[in-house]
Amino acid sequence: MAKNTRQAKPRLLLMGQRRSGKSSITSVVFHKMEPQETLFLESTTRIQKDIMNSFMDFQVWDFPGQLDYFDSTFDTTQIFADIGALIWVIDAQDEYSDSLARLTTTIINLQNTFPHINVEVFVHKTDSLNEDFRSDIFQDVVQRVGDDLNDAGYINPNVSYHLTSIYDSSIFEALSSVIQKLIPELDVLQNLLDTLINNSGMTKAYLFDILSKIYVASDTRPVDSDIYEICANYIDLTVDFTDLYNYPRDDPKSLGEQMEEVESSMTFEDGKMVYLKEMNKHLCLVTVIQNKEAKDKKGLIDYNVHIFQDALKAVFERAWEKTGGEVTGEGQSSARPEQNSLET
Known part of the structure; x- marks a missing residue:
């Protein structure tokens, strides 16, 4: 991503038809709501904006399904110019032809004006579908969107x-894939x-x-969903407990010298063995050793x-550790420290 885009807090836009599950996703992932409680969420009627003060500060915008974002009454540059990814949510348990039509129209409009934007399609609410039906719907969505875009001249x-x-780890794995594309230092x-x-x-x-x-x-x-769930659950078990007696993670200001x-x-x-160690107040390493x-x-x-922690600090240094000012989410690359090396 361009430097000015990262400094502006990259945006994730959640779009799709009404009741497709956009608000449920943000509630479960970013607000720790239990999945069964999302059944009582009301339909979104206006743009909901969340700012996530995290390892890389970013915004999550949840758009109402009934809005036409390319209508002349909207400033498309303000909406799309600084976004990191557009996430289009499709309800796999409902008729989705209209959603696919709006999706392809959106992609075509973006290709004409903002071709750099990553479009991520979430075929959502697949938990109650058997494996064969789930696979058929997924292939149908991919095929129909691809055919429509090819017909429009976009290869x-x-x-x-x-x-x-939201009832299993798949939503976290999908969002992990989306976020990773916004990290310039991912390969390192x-x-x-x-x-x-x-x-x-x-x-x-x-x-x-x-x-x-x-x-x-x-x-x-390769990512193993079972191992991922062990690691994710261990965060809940360990870190959530220590938060009762440790520093507040959601404080966006510098806290000076960190606690251990x-x-x-x-x-x-x-x-x-499952092993967890915080790298800083935003990131932790979790690993499984069989x-x-x-x-x-x-x-x-x-x-x-x-040694890994020292290298991580050099590669992905947080602005709050340096200045004590506003968190910008800006990464900073440098060479790996040479004075120490891993042992086997």
Whole structure:
């Protein structure tokens, strides 16, 4: 992303038809509402704006389904110029032909004026559908949107598709994929995580945004939903408890010298270990080690994670740590520290 876009707090726009589940997504992911409680949410009648003070400050705008964003009464430049991604939510349990028509119209309009925008299609509310029906609907959406865009002369537009539900981890994994595209340092973070797990005997490692449980990076091994859920649930178990006695995470101002970062590990009966360590007040590393000898090598793991933390601070330094002023979300790249190296 361009530097001025990152400084302006990148925007995520949630769009789609009425009752497609946009407000439920923001409530569950960013406000920790229980999924069953979203059944009582009222339909959105005006633009809802949330500012997330997190590892990378960004805005989430929830648009009412009935609005025509390209009507002359709207300033499309103000709406779309600084956004990081447009998330279009489709209700997979309802008739979605009108939603697909509006989606393709929106994509075509964006291609003409803001072609850099990532369009992310969430085929949503798939939790109650059997696997075959869910796959059929997903393929139908991809095929119909692709055909309509090809007919309009747009070949391979910047559109990605995700199956999502608020009742499982799929919505967090989809939003993680969206956010990762906005992080200029993603490749560097992945390389650091690859080095960490290869030298520490880890199975999988995630760098989580603590407030939302979106992972901003992981190593390059395939994502396993079961391992992701273990890591995400361990954040709830450990970090939410320590928040009762620790610093407030939602304070956007600098807090000066941080308190000691939270660190925790737990070994399962089968010898599997889950390990968590805060990198700063916004990010934490959570990893799973499927090795019965992991608990006997915790000193090595602690040392390697400490080196990883130092490298992370150099690559993705937070503005609040430097100035004590307003958080801008601006990342800063630099070389990895050379004085220390991981041990195996």
